[in-house]
Amino acid sequence: MMQLARLVLLATAFAVATFALGWWAVPLVAAGYAAITTAQRGSAILSGVAAMLGWGALLAITASRGPVGTLAAELGGVLQLRPIGVYAVTIAFPGLLAISAAVVARALASRRS
Amino acid sequence: MAARPSPITTALAAVVLACALYLGFVPIRSGPALGPFLDPAHGVWAVATRANLPENQAAKIPGLRAPVDVRFDDRGVPHVFATNLEDAYRAIGWVHARDRLFEMEIQTRAVAGTLSELVGKRAVELDREARAMGLAWGAERTYRLADSTSPSSRGIRAYAEGVNAYIDQMSASDLPLEYRLLSAKPMRWKPQYSAYLLSRMGLTLAYSDGELRRARVEALIGKLATDALFPSNSPIQEPIQPNGQHAPRFDFAKLPPPQPADSSKLAVANDLDRAAARFASATGGEGDFALGSNNWAVSPKRTAAGFALLEGDPHLSLSMPSVWYEEQLVVPDTVDAYGVGFVGAPFIAIGFNRDVAWTETNTAADVADYYIETVDNDSHPANYKLDGAWKPLEVRIETVRDRAGAALATDTIYHTHRGPMLRAGKLWVSRRWTVLEPNDVNGVFEHAAMARSSADIFKAFDSYTTPAQNVLTADRGGHIAIRSTGHYPIRPKTAPRGDVLIDGSTSANDWQGWWPLADYPQSIDPAQGYLASNNQQPKDPKVDPRYFGWDWPDPWRAMRINALLRADSAVTPDAMRRFQTDPVSERTKIFVRAFTEAVDSAPAPRDSALTHAAKILAAWDQRFTTDNEVAVLYTAALDELTRRTWDELVIPGATSNDRPRGAATPSATMLTELLSDPKSPWWDDRSTRNVVEDRDMILRASLLAGYRRVIKQYGEPGAAWRWGYVRYANIHHLLRIPALSRLSIPMQSGPGTLNPSGGDGTAGSSWRMVVELGPEVRAWGTYPGGQSGNPASKRYDDRLAKWQAGQLDTLRFPHRAADLSGRTLSSTLTLTPEHQP
Numbered sequence: 001m002m003q004l005a006r007l008v009l010l011a012t013a014f015a016v017a018t019f020a021l022g023w024w025a026v027p028l029v030a031a032g033y034a035a036i037t038t039a040q041r042g043s044a045i046l047s048g049v050a051a052m053l054g055w056g057a058l059l060a061i062t063a064s065r066g067p068v069g070t071l072a073a074e075l076g077g078v079l080q081l082r083p084i085g086v087y088a089v090t091i092a093f094p095g096l097l098a099i100s101a102a103v104v105a106r107a108l109a110s111r112r113s
Numbered sequence: 114m115a116a117r118p119s120p121i122t123t124a125l126a127a128v129v130l131a132c133a134l135y136l137g138f139v140p141i142r143s144g145p146a147l148g149p150f151l152d153p154a155h156g157v158w159a160v161a162t163r164a165n166l167p168e169n170q171a172a173k174i175p176g177l178r179a180p181v182d183v184r185f186d187d188r189g190v191p192h193v194f195a196t197n198l199e200d201a202y203r204a205i206g207w208v209h210a211r212d213r214l215f216e217m218e219i220q221t222r223a224v225a226g227t228l229s230e231l232v233g234k235r236a237v238e239l240d241r242e243a244r245a246m247g248l249a250w251g252a253e254r255t256y257r258l259a260d261s262t263s264p265s266s267r268g269i270r271a272y273a274e275g276v277n278a279y280i281d282q283m284s285a286s287d288l289p290l291e292y293r294l295l296s297a298k299p300m301r302w303k304p305q306y307s308a309y310l311l312s313r314m315g316l317t318l319a320y321s322d323g324e325l326r327r328a329r330v331e332a333l334i335g336k337l338a339t340d341a342l343f344p345s346n347s348p349i350q351e352p353i354q355p356n357g358q359h360a361p362r363f364d365f366a367k368l369p370p371p372q373p374a375d376s377s378k379l380a381v382a383n384d385l386d387r388a389a390a391r392f393a394s395a396t397g398g399e400g401d402f403a404l405g406s407n408n409w410a411v412s413p414k415r416t417a418a419g420f421a422l423l424e425g426d427p428h429l430s431l432s433m434p435s436v437w438y439e440e441q442l443v444v445p446d447t448v449d450a451y452g453v454g455f456v457g458a459p460f461i462a463i464g465f466n467r468d469v470a471w472t473e474t475n476t477a478a479d480v481a482d483y484y485i486e487t488v489d490n491d492s493h494p495a496n497y498k499l500d501g502a503w504k505p506l507e508v509r510i511e512t513v514r515d516r517a518g519a520a521l522a523t524d525t526i527y528h529t530h531r532g533p534m535l536r537a538g539k540l541w542v543s544r545r546w547t548v549l550e551p552n553d554v555n556g557v558f559e560h561a562a563m564a565r566s567s568a569d570i571f572k573a574f575d576s577y578t579t580p581a582q583n584v585l586t587a588d589r590g591g592h593i594a595i596r597s598t599g600h601y602p603i604r605p606k607t608a609p610r611g612d613v614l615i616d617g618s619t620s621a622n623d624w625q626g627w628w629p630l631a632d633y634p635q636s637i638d639p640a641q642g643y644l645a646s647n648n649q650q651p652k653d654p655k656v657d658p659r660y661f662g663w664d665w666p667d668p669w670r671a672m673r674i675n676a677l678l679r680a681d682s683a684v685t686p687d688a689m690r691r692f693q694t695d696p697v698s699e700r701t702k703i704f705v706r707a708f709t710e711a712v713d714s715a716p717a718p719r720d721s722a723l724t725h726a727a728k729i730l731a732a733w734d735q736r737f738t739t740d741n742e743v744a745v746l747y748t749a750a751l752d753e754l755t756r757r758t759w760d761e762l763v764i765p766g767a768t769s770n771d772r773p774r775g776a777a778t779p780s781a782t783m784l785t786e787l788l789s790d791p792k793s794p795w796w797d798d799r800s801t802r803n804v805v806e807d808r809d810m811i812l813r814a815s816l817l818a819g820y821r822r823v824i825k826q827y828g829e830p831g832a833a834w835r836w837g838y839v840r841y842a843n844i845h846h847l848l849r850i851p852a853l854s855r856l857s858i859p860m861q862s863g864p865g866t867l868n869p870s871g872g873d874g875t876a877g878s879s880w881r882m883v884v885e886l887g888p889e890v891r892a893w894g895t896y897p898g899g900q901s902g903n904p905a906s907k908r909y910d911d912r913l914a915k916w917q918a919g920q921l922d923t924l925r926f927p928h929r930a931a932d933l934s935g936r937t938l939s940s941t942l943t944l945t946p947e948h949q950p
Binding site for chain 1: 117118122123126127129130133134137138147148149151152153154155156157158159160161162163164165290294850851852853904905906907
């Protein structure tokens with residue numbers, strides 16, 4: 001239960017930070033979270049999943065305000081991907097950023113301690 | 114305490130992080146950086162949030178004098194209700210920018226030669242061509258010389274204010290898709306860009322380099338034959354200005370035989386041709402380009418309802434989004450007009466108001482001449498010779514840059530008093546072209562929108578200069594009128610005609626002014642009860658023999674619409690609509706008969722394939738409908754006939770794969786003229802030895818070759834030959850991105866039909882309109898694409914299906930803002946002055 005609450009809170013943090021600051025807030029949030037949770041196992045994975053959820057939530061909000069499906073189809077054509085591929089790239093990107101940033105931050109934090 | 118990540122895991126994560134950050138921050142080639150692009154809040158996904166029109170929107174515009182109410186109807190058309198004209202232009206500038214910002218920028222850059230700053234090195238050659246053409250140079254001069262207090266100057270400044278107000282207020286989510294793909298930001302809009310746009314239309318509609326290309330034709334077949342094959346008067350006369358005839362007149366004569374090629378002239382001619390080819394991409398390429406605008410009007414005595422009817426059907430290069438934007442501008446007691454305007458300018462170019470309608474087709478008159486100049490230095494000239502004295506050349510240094518400002522190419526452009534020079538081998542040739550002359554075309558359209566009658570439309574167009582247009586008008590008083598309007602040069606009687614290269618060393622060969630208005634081809638309320646123009650030669654040379662141009666577009670469309678209008682004495686708006694995509698070509702009737710008669714006259718034994726092909730052709734209904742299964746055979750046979758007949762014009766050394774293979778291709782009217790001379794030496798196929806072919810032999814060989822070609826390409830006769838599989842429209846996105854284009858659209862159209870098609874299908878009907886000038890004006894229209902430039906919007910291509918089917922929408926023409934409500938209203942935009950709460 002605690003883990004789920006953490007996931008939701010972290011996903012919210014990713015979404016809010018992205019909305020307020022931009023995409024580059026993702027590695028910052030992930031690194032910050034990793035730095036303060038060095039004692040927890042799996043925090044990098046949690047960051048990655050939360051980042052994907054956070055961006056997924058933002059995408060869902062965007063979809064409620066316009067035809068995201070049509071856009072995905074057009075973008076898929078431009079990028080030579082299937083529409084699902086465009087969604088996948090969008091969701092995977094913050095996950096990759098968050099996990100890698102969390103691992104690096106955790107390694108650095110552990111070294112200091 | 115949890116385990117610290119292993120060094121390998123950490124190193125791997127660091128590499129992944131570095132790569133992800135690099136892709137996130139750094140654009141790859143000319144593509145976007147992934148971070149801001151994929152951001153689901155402000156990145157490319159936000160484009161979807163701007164796809165639908167907001168139910169209510171409000172914005173402030175600096176300089177606005179009073180609030181403006183903009184109502185978007187259920188077709189996404191803005192109806193602008195303002196209290197003064199300049200506010201209306203500010204509002205339409207804001208709206209254009211919101212719906213078509215990228216289009217406005219890219220077409221401006223295409224004229225300015227700054228595309229490379231947006232899309233990178235791949236546009237360098239296009240930019241160099243545009244700068245060498247001098248379009249932006251001419252537009253800047255027009256803007257500089259214009260009276261800054263004139264209504265049109267104030268209008269384009271107000272429009273720029275509206276555009277820039279939108280740009281300044283844009284949020285990150287408002288950035289159009291194309292800017293995101295290119296990692297670019299919009300440029301600010303300058304008032305003179307509206308003049309750039311008209312220069313671009315001049316390039317599309319009034320550019321000609323035939324004089325340069327004609328030299329090579331002359332070197333191949335001699336002057337006499339060249340003059341005959343590319344005449345200044347069409348051999349089929351169906352002029353715009355009625356000549357009292359009730360049928361086309363065929364002025365056929367025997368074509369002089371080709372002379373042997375003159376190799377001494379060929380080298381220079383090739384240089385001239387290469388110089389012309391340099392501008393091929395800027396001018397639409399060298400392919401079979403099917404531009405063919407139509408307009409016609411019917412007087413009340415020949416309409417079912419007893420009201421004048423007008424049709425406008427301009428054909429242009431097609432693009433997604435369209436060059437047109439539909440709009441209504443209302444300023445009480447000043448203007449209440451509806452129609453289409455170009456995005457990039459605030460005026461309605463084709464449309465109607467409560468009293469009168471107007472539309473244009475292109476007048477293909479000769480408004481550009483080329484002069485061979487004598488310069489003091491072949492490589493780096495500083496002076497040119499005029500009347501025995503050296504005159505300094507105006508020098509323009511043009512540097513094409515990338516987005517970072519780095520120089521990609523630098524060219525020196527030299528100008529004589531006539532215009533920019535181009536280099537053709539050792540020759541320097543200057544061009545005088547009406548499109549580069551100062552003009553006030555925007556002001557003309559402003560006045561047209563305020564006209565109360567057809568006479569007012571003529572008056573508004575009195576000062577119209579370029580590109581020359583056949584302006585057709587009809588009014589509620591029942592009048593119809595047409596005039597081929599624009600600046601036409603008066604050439605000295607002692608100078609060569611405008612269709613050849615002219616000696617530039619003497620000012621005696623310079624233009625001496627412009628034709629007076631009274632001499633323009635024109636007609637008001639003709640006895641025949643209708644008027645039509647289809648780019649054909651406007652005036653019968655028997656009425657006025659003066660040189661007006663050459664190599665006129667074929668009159669097949671004019672022959673067809675005149676035949677349809679002659680046959681219908683109770684024309685309805687729906688008939689006008691049907692005529693727009695009429696599938697019949699007058700040309701087809703002539704050539705189908707020629708092919709079948711040639712086969713009938715063939716000596717026995719006849720080739721069975723040839724007999725079968727002739728049988729198919731003879732049974733054809735001669736309609737270019739999408740389900741037609743014979744049109745493909747006819748076009749292939751005609752293509753073979755054209756190629757085989759004009760083999761004298763094949764460039765020495767050209768292979769069958771070369772494009773172009775011939776120095777030029779005479780029009781189909783010349784081929785028609787040749788049909789009347791069965792033994793002409795032009796029929797001889799020079800690739801066959803010891804045989805001299807005549808007309809019927811070539812017709813048979815062409816039909817057989819066409820038949821075999823079609824079978825090879827599409828299989829046996831039947832469903833695979835459907836015209837819809839063969840001929841279609843291709844509407845490319847402005848960046849030619851296939852996914853954002855609308856390609857392979859089957860069309861009811863064919864060569865020589867009122868909805869002509871040809872080549873790569875990239876040109877076609879850009880706007881179709883029918884207006885009934887009754888007590889309450891009614892109108893119908895559509896264009897390919899939609900009002901929005903946003904590919905995620907349903908308004909991006911919502912008109913395509915009807916356009917393809919030849920259907921029209923009813924145009925809403927409200928008197929008051931309140932007339933649009935409920936289901937007819939899709940969005941409201943309220944624009945207020947910047948300092949108004």
